[in-house]
Amino acid sequence: xxxxxxxxxxxxxxxxxxxxxxxxxxxxxxxxxxxxxxxxxxxxxxxxxxxxxxxxxxxxxxxxxxxxxxxxxxxxxxxxxxxxxxxxxxxxxxxxxxxxxxxxxxxxx
Amino acid sequence: xxxxxxxxxxxxxxxxxxxxxxxxxxxxxxxxxxxxxxxxxxxxxxxxxxxxxxxxxxxxxxxxxxxxxxxxxxxxxxxxxxxxxxxxxxxxxxxxxxxxxxxxxxxxxxxxxxxxxxxxxxxxxxxxxxxxxxxxxxxxxxxxxxxxxxxxxxxxxxxxxxxxxxxxxxxxxxxxxxxxxxxxxxxxxxxxxxxxxxxxxxxxxxxxxxxxxxxxxx
Numbered sequence: 001x002x003x004x005x006x007x008x009x010x011x012x013x014x015x016x017x018x019x020x021x022x023x024x025x026x027x028x029x030x031x032x033x034x035x036x037x038x039x040x041x042x043x044x045x046x047x048x049x050x051x052x053x054x055x056x057x058x059x060x061x062x063x064x065x066x067x068x069x070x071x072x073x074x075x076x077x078x079x080x081x082x083x084x085x086x087x088x089x090x091x092x093x094x095x096x097x098x099x100x101x102x103x104x105x106x107x108x109x
Numbered sequence: 110x111x112x113x114x115x116x117x118x119x120x121x122x123x124x125x126x127x128x129x130x131x132x133x134x135x136x137x138x139x140x141x142x143x144x145x146x147x148x149x150x151x152x153x154x155x156x157x158x159x160x161x162x163x164x165x166x167x168x169x170x171x172x173x174x175x176x177x178x179x180x181x182x183x184x185x186x187x188x189x190x191x192x193x194x195x196x197x198x199x200x201x202x203x204x205x206x207x208x209x210x211x212x213x214x215x216x217x218x219x220x221x222x223x224x225x226x227x228x229x230x231x232x233x234x235x236x237x238x239x240x241x242x243x244x245x246x247x248x249x250x251x252x253x254x255x256x257x258x259x260x261x262x263x264x265x266x267x268x269x270x271x272x273x274x275x276x277x278x279x280x281x282x283x284x285x286x287x288x289x290x291x292x293x294x295x296x297x298x299x300x301x302x303x304x305x306x307x308x309x310x311x312x313x314x315x316x317x318x319x320x321x322x323x324x325x326x327x
Contacts, residue, residue, distance in 0.1 A: 027158075028165060044162050045176050049187035052155070056193055064321060071164040 005041055012039070013050055014089035017078065020060055021086055026073040027051065051076065059085050111308075112315040116153040123160045130174040131163040138185055144203060145250060146189045148196035150314040154321075155188060196314060202307040208242050209300035213293065220289050229292070230284040234276050241272060 012034075019025065019033050027044045030051075034042040051074075054060045059082035062074040078086070124132055135156065142152045163173035177184060215235060223229050249264040256263070315321075 027162060043176055044166075045173070045180060045184055048158065048162070049184070049191045052188055053191035056191065067161075067165055069165050069168045071161050071168070073161045073165065074158060 008039060008041070011093070012042075012047070013054065014086070014093060015039070016047060016050060016054065017059060017082055017086050017089065020076050021078050021083065024063075024075050024077040026065075026067055026075045028067065028073075030076075054082075057081070057085075111312075112321070113150060113153065113311055116150075116157065116321075120153060120156050120160060123157075123164065126167075127160065127163050128167055128172055128174075131167070131172050134174050134177065134181070135159050135163065138181075141185050142189065143250070144200055145195055147192050147194065148199050148314055150311060151192050155192070196310070198310045199307070199314075202303045202310060204243060204246050206300060206303040206307060207246070208238065209296040209303060211238060211242070212296040213300060216289075216293050216296070220293070225289065227289055228286050229289050230286050231292075233283050233285060237272070237275055241268065244268070244271075 015034065015037070016030055019030050025033075027048065030047060031042050031044050034047070051060070055062070058079055060076045061079050062076045064072045065075045067073045124135065127135070138159065139152065139156050142155065144152075147155065159173065166172050166176060212235070215238075216229070216231070219231055220226075220229050245264065245268050249267060253261055253264040
């Protein structure tokens with residue numbers, strides 16, 4: 001059986017970066033948007049380690065701000081390296097998607 | 110400004126606002142993030158994040174415990190793997206700080222028992238403190254930190270099993286005489302230097318946290 005979550009995991013980093021690129025945001029909001037786009041398994045507990053990694057790679061940084069419900073949460077925004085990463089991710093993703101599509105559609109024989 | 114102290118204080122205060130389940134969960138997570146896995150500053154930031162997450166979930170009528178489900182261990186491993194990891198300076202300085210303090214305490218007790226004479230006789234087994242302390246804190250602790258039940262006590266069993274036979278060796282029961290004051294000055298100096306080095310290193314680790322400091326001071 002195809003492990004959907006495993007397949008999604010590799011692309012999640014790029015998707016999170018894209019969401020953060022659109023506007024400064026925080027964990028709960030990122031999860032809500034991922035769910036809207038079909039990542040129905042996404043949870044704050046799942047994406048938190050990814051956010052820690054993106055911070056370590058200095059692709060994102062944060063500022064503490066109050067969330068709509070009150071508690072102070074890390075609000076993330078993209079660094080210059082984050083923007084460069086997003087561009088690279090987009091290219092790589094397009095290449096991978098094209099290759100997989102071609103194989104699935106049996107274009108190359 | 111000591112960011113670590115501010116963070117610890119703020120986290121402690123906010124932890125009390127959580128549900129008992131989440132309080133226990135975060136406490137258990139933090140127990141596993143010792144200095145051998147994640148440096149202390151990052152660990153406190155992670156704790157602050159988890160508290161924020163749990164508090165918001167409480168307001169939404171759910172909880173971090175529910176959200177985490179059975180994924181507790183995977184979550185910790187993931188966070189540790191993706192974090193900046195341990196700081197070897199922090200580990201070294203912490204071990205040295207504890208060791209020098211332990212030696213100071215030992216010498217003070219021995220000097221007091223010998224009525225503060227200018228020269229004190231020390232048992233040879235004090236020389237075992239250094240390798241045993243390193244073995245315990247530097248090697249065994251990181252190995253057994255994730256163990257549960259009986260296995261988590263293996264570390265202490267190993268230490269006791271090494272320590273007791275050595276102490277009872279007749280040659281280790283012999284004593285050597287040293288001048289009291291200079292012998293006391295050396296570990297005190299080491300302690301002061303490592304304490305200063307530790308504070309400086311921790312402030313370096315948190316140097317990017319200006320917005321956090323401002324937030325904590327408010």
